[in-house]
Amino acid sequence: MALPRLTFVTGKGGTGKSTVAAALAMAWSRRRPTTLGDLDGRQSVARLVDMQTADAHAALDFLAITPRGELEAFIHRIVPLRAVSRRMLQSRTFGYVTAALPGLEAFVMLERMRLLAGDAALNDRFAVIDAPATGHALELLAVAGSLRKLAPTGRLNRLSSAVEEFLIDRNRFGVILTVLPEELALREAIEAAAALRNFGIECIGAILNGVAPALFTAAEIAKLSPLEAHARLAARRRELSEFADRARRELQQAGIAVTELPMIYETALDADAVGTLSRILETDFLDAQADAAE
Amino acid sequence: MKPAQTLELGAHRLVICLGPGGVGKTTLSAAIALNTAITGRAVDVMTVDPAPRLLDALGLGANEQTIQAVPLTGLSAHQGARLRALKLDPKQTFDLLIERHAPSAAARDAILANRIYRNLSTALAGVADYMAMEQLLELHADASTDLIVLDTPPAREAIDFLDAPRRMLELLGSRAITLLSAGRSAMRGGFSMIDIAARAVLSAFDRLTGLHLLYDVQTFVRSFDGMYAGFADRAAQVQALVRDRQTLIVLVTTSETERVDQACEFIDALTAMGLTIGAVAVNRMMAPLPAASDLADADLPAALKRKLKRNLDDFAALKRRETAALDRLRDRVSPGTRLIAAPDLGREPRTLADLTEIARNLVAY
Numbered sequence: 001m002a003l004p005r006l007t008f009v010t011g012k013g014g015t016g017k018s019t020v021a022a023a024l025a026m027a028w029s030r031r032r033p034t035t036l037g038d039l040d041g042r043q044s045v046a047r048l049v050d051m052q053t054a055d056a057h058a059a060l061d062f063l064a065i066t067p068r069g070e071l072e073a074f075i076h077r078i079v080p081l082r083a084v085s086r087r088m089l090q091s092r093t094f095g096y097v098t099a100a101l102p103g104l105e106a107f108v109m110l111e112r113m114r115l116l117a118g119d120a121a122l123n124d125r126f127a128v129i130d131a132p133a134t135g136h137a138l139e140l141l142a143v144a145g146s147l148r149k150l151a152p153t154g155r156l157n158r159l160s161s162a163v164e165e166f167l168i169d170r171n172r173f174g175v176i177l178t179v180l181p182e183e184l185a186l187r188e189a190i191e192a193a194a195a196l197r198n199f200g201i202e203c204i205g206a207i208l209n210g211v212a213p214a215l216f217t218a219a220e221i222a223k224l225s226p227l228e229a230h231a232r233l234a235a236r237r238r239e240l241s242e243f244a245d246r247a248r249r250e251l252q253q254a255g256i257a258v259t260e261l262p263m264i265y266e267t268a269l270d271a272d273a274v275g276t277l278s279r280i281l282e283t284d285f286l287d288a289q290a291d292a293a294e
Numbered sequence: 295m296k297p298a299q300t301l302e303l304g305a306h307r308l309v310i311c312l313g314p315g316g317v318g319k320t321t322l323s324a325a326i327a328l329n330t331a332i333t334g335r336a337v338d339v340m341t342v343d344p345a346p347r348l349l350d351a352l353g354l355g356a357n358e359q360t361i362q363a364v365p366l367t368g369l370s371a372h373q374g375a376r377l378r379a380l381k382l383d384p385k386q387t388f389d390l391l392i393e394r395h396a397p398s399a400a401a402r403d404a405i406l407a408n409r410i411y412r413n414l415s416t417a418l419a420g421v422a423d424y425m426a427m428e429q430l431l432e433l434h435a436d437a438s439t440d441l442i443v444l445d446t447p448p449a450r451e452a453i454d455f456l457d458a459p460r461r462m463l464e465l466l467g468s469r470a471i472t473l474l475s476a477g478r479s480a481m482r483g484g485f486s487m488i489d490i491a492a493r494a495v496l497s498a499f500d501r502l503t504g505l506h507l508l509y510d511v512q513t514f515v516r517s518f519d520g521m522y523a524g525f526a527d528r529a530a531q532v533q534a535l536v537r538d539r540q541t542l543i544v545l546v547t548t549s550e551t552e553r554v555d556q557a558c559e560f561i562d563a564l565t566a567m568g569l570t571i572g573a574v575a576v577n578r579m580m581a582p583l584p585a586a587s588d589l590a591d592a593d594l595p596a597a598l599k600r601k602l603k604r605n606l607d608d609f610a611a612l613k614r615r616e617t618a619a620l621d622r623l624r625d626r627v628s629p630g631t632r633l634i635a636a637p638d639l640g641r642e643p644r645t646l647a648d649l650t651e652i653a654r655n656l657v658a659y
Binding site for chain 2: 012013018078079084094106111134151152153154155156157182183184198212215216220223224226227229231232233236237239263265266267268269
């Protein structure tokens with residue numbers, strides 16, 4: 001199976017969504033022009049990729065997708081007269097009503113992703129989205145369906161259907177879940193994968209972040225008792241590794257493909273670190289997926 | 295670092311924990327509440343959307359919506375110690391508020407069934423924030439309570455939460471919204487061209503999208519007639535409470551680079567609103583590392599020593615990353631702001647014992 005034109009990266013807060021999205025976009029961009037889109041409007045993801053350290057062949061651009069900006073673009077698209085659309089957007093009442101309308105903002109962001117994926121298919125590009133944390137992300141993905149029910153006829157109804165079709169089209173849309181070797185992050189990823197399956201949305205796989213070798217056997221740690229603080233640190237290291245093993249097993253049992261990224265034991269999680277991760281993703285994820293497709 | 299046996303929040307009646315999502319706001323809110331309660335004070339903690347296990351630890355089952363006493367036996371709490379926990383349910387609070395302020399049963403039912411209201415009360419983030427404030431006022435009215443710790447909904451922007459009452463009032467009090475509810479016959483005199491244009495804009499939007507919102511908006515706003523004063527009064531009380539001298543605003547974060555960036559944005563946003571951050575609490579701080587010199591004298595195989603050294607170096611790099619992030623944070627807060635650190639347990643806190651361990655190890659740094 002080929003990878004979709006647009007990859008939506010989500011996971012529990014603090015599991016490295018932005019880092020993984022940045023690294024994946026860098027990996028893609030060495031092969032095809034790639035857009036790294038940011039849904040949180042803070043462009044934290046862009047900060048992670050320093051263009052100067054990026055590969056000379058990389059073709060990467062950034063896109064900040066904000067609710068306000070997308071709503072404006074959407075209104076301008078559906079309202080034929082520029083003067084009318086401008087007036088709409090300036091109206092405070094309109095602002096209140098659109099804010100009260102469930103998911104209109106979320107919907108216009110999904111619509112933007114649909115257009116982005118369509119454009120990527122036409123021009124042989126790829127897009128990676130740094131999405132909100134799992135809970136928010138799942139609400140976002142469910143919005144098109146509920147909006148279609150709210151607007152039984154008309155333009156919005158047709159557009160909602162188009163967005164729903166886009167989300168379940170494996171060639172255009174897929175989700176990557178980021179996980180850390182810890183209980184809550186693992187639970188959340190497994191639940192999210194099940195929710196995606198219910199929506200009919202493709203879960204490409206999980207990226208298990210922060211994996212490090214155990215270094216110590218249990219017998220070795222037992223010998224360390226006179227050095228209590230060191231023993232604790234060694235035990236912590238071993239626990240992390242054991243939990244990573246468990247996470248890998250449980251994810252695979254839940255039918256989720258796992259790609260691992262190493263723990264970065266560096267003072268700064270900078271562009272160099274993201275570069276390192278992007279090279280691992282290139283071989284272990286992009287190539288592995290391409291091989292599986294053949 | 296000096297151990298802070300208690301945070302000495304005696305001068306405060308309300309602690310509001312704010313911060314980005316995923317930093318453990320609920321855990322820290324509960325720990326701060328517990329830390330104060332065991333000194334023999336009566337404390338309430340109000341939580342929003344906590345992890346299921348934390349709910350269990352606090353005795354709040356998934357569907358428990360009333361305030362629950364948290365058992366403090368075995369925690370060697372002082373005489374008079376009391377801890378209660380309450381889970382916030384924005385939708386239910388809003389419904390109760392409507393029931394209380396609605397002028398008639400018919401008006402109440404009309405609002406509760408209205409499509410805009412149903413969406414407003416679940417979809418609009420500001421409403422959950424506003425409802426947290428409403429429940430807070432209720433708890434605050436109880437004079438036997440020494441301290442209330444409020445865990446806020448995960449807000450992307452700090453102001454989303456503290457600004458909620460004002461935005462709510464603005465919606466209900468908007469002239470143009472009043473015009474919408476007035477219907478066509480009342481569209482004369484007093485209303486500006488802009489108001490009339492707003493109505494036209496909304497009709498056009500309705501036609502284009504097929505949403506037929508106008509009718510719902512009219513019904514919604516009309517049914518709020520007579521309730522505005524009650525809401526305005528509550529919102530003003532909330533605004534005053536947030537700015538009260540006995541209220542301490544605590545910004546919760548972790549030392550991850552991205553969270554510190556977000557925390558700095560919160561600091562700017564709150565300062566711009568004229569609010570003072572009383573304390574910054576950094577959750578999941580790494581424990582101090584052992585000394586490398588211990589290894590030199592230890593009677594251990596050389597290969598094992600090398601691995602221990604490597605492990606120490608690895609964790610030391612993470613510790614330096616953490617220290618750099620905290621220095622950055624310290625530079626951003628005003629000199630009077632207290633800095634509190636909560637330890638990383640190395641596991642998800644899920645029992646009252648875990649919370650107690652965090653509560654007892656809250657330190658000033």
